[in-house]
Amino acid sequence: EVAHAAGARCVCDNTWATPLLQRPLALGADIVMHATTKYLGGHSDVTGGALVLKEDGEAAARLRSIQALGGGVPSAFDCWLVHRGIRTLPHRMRGHCDNAESVARFLADHPKVQMVHYPGLESDPGHSVAKRQMSRYGGMVSFQVDGGAAPALGVVSRVRVFTRATSLGGPESLIEHRASVEGPDTRTPPGLLRCSIGLEHADDLIEDLDRALA
Ligand SMILES: Cc1ncc(COP(=O)(O)O)c(C=O)c1O
Structure with missing residues (x-):
């Protein structure tokens, strides 16, 4: 309008x-x-x-x-x-959404995570708009690690199931430190990690992030 x-x-x-x-x-x-x-x-x-x-x-x-x-x-x-x-889009999207919702909820409760950005969480500022216009909330989850860039890069260096890469939408889960990708003029918070949640078992993804955050 x-x-x-x-x-x-x-x-x-x-x-x-x-x-x-x-x-x-x-x-x-x-x-x-x-x-x-x-x-x-x-x-x-x-x-x-x-x-x-x-x-x-x-x-x-x-x-x-x-x-x-x-x-x-x-x-x-x-x-x-x-x-x-x-041809497999509905089944893949169901898997991405299921996994992303589980990962987002896990991260939201983690003591070392400052903030989770996922429109499916009631706490997300975009939730009410997303709820009105989306049937589900997709496979992209970002979160901010307490302490900024160094601890966030530490998480990225310790994950084993996630791959450190830009891009999204494939079966494999990816993680990236957005500020490094965007360069010195970025407005992205230094501790922010962006994840493309893939089609692995949600328990494996959560265990991987839990170990990397420890
Ligand atoms: C929302 C969005 N649109 C478009 C693109 C561009 O995709 P491509 O690399 O195929 O040009 C991306 C890539 O990350 C994206 O995240």
């Missing part, structure tokens, strides 16, 4: 939620973007993206032209990988 009142388009990056957990076009967005690299592909083996437009008008024609002239056209094999990944 704010965008439209100003004569602008509302564009939503729905990569983290996927079309299963949140439907931005139905909520008023004009354009929805997905990195198909992430949950839609689902196996960390393809790079791609998709734009979904509410209307096939002037904006769609312009985007098609930019894509054709710029050469951002996926290969047949990449399309096949994404198409194949989507």
Whole structure:
């Protein structure tokens, strides 16, 4: 409503939620973007993206032209990988959400964790909006380790089940120290770790974080 009142388009990056957990076009967005690299592909083996437009008008024609002239056209094999990944999307998302909810609850009760950022937790400032517009809360969990960057980097160096890497949406759980990735001008808190919660057993993920936080 704010965008439209100003004569602008509302564009939503729905990569983290996927079309299963949140439907931005139905909520008023004009354009929805997905990195198909992430949950839609689902196996960390393809790079791609998709734009979904509410209307096939002037904006769609312009985007098609930019894509054709710029050469951002996926290969047949990449399309096949994404198409194949989507077949298991509901089952994978159920696993990501189940695991992320368990990990977020564990972290929220941990004495060395200052804050957990997960829209599925009632304590999260985004919870009421997320509850209104999402069916579940996804697989991305961030948390702030007490004491800042050094203890957070210590946690990252001790995990064994999680892999230290950027990206998200694959079967394997990833962890990263965001401030290091973003560089000196970042506004991310120094103790913040971002996790892409994968499809391992939730007990293994919790045990791994518990040991790394000890
Ligand atoms: C929300 C979101 N959108 C888009 C992207 C971009 O994905 P890609 O690396 O496939 O361009 C990412 C990557 O991390 C992301 O987290």
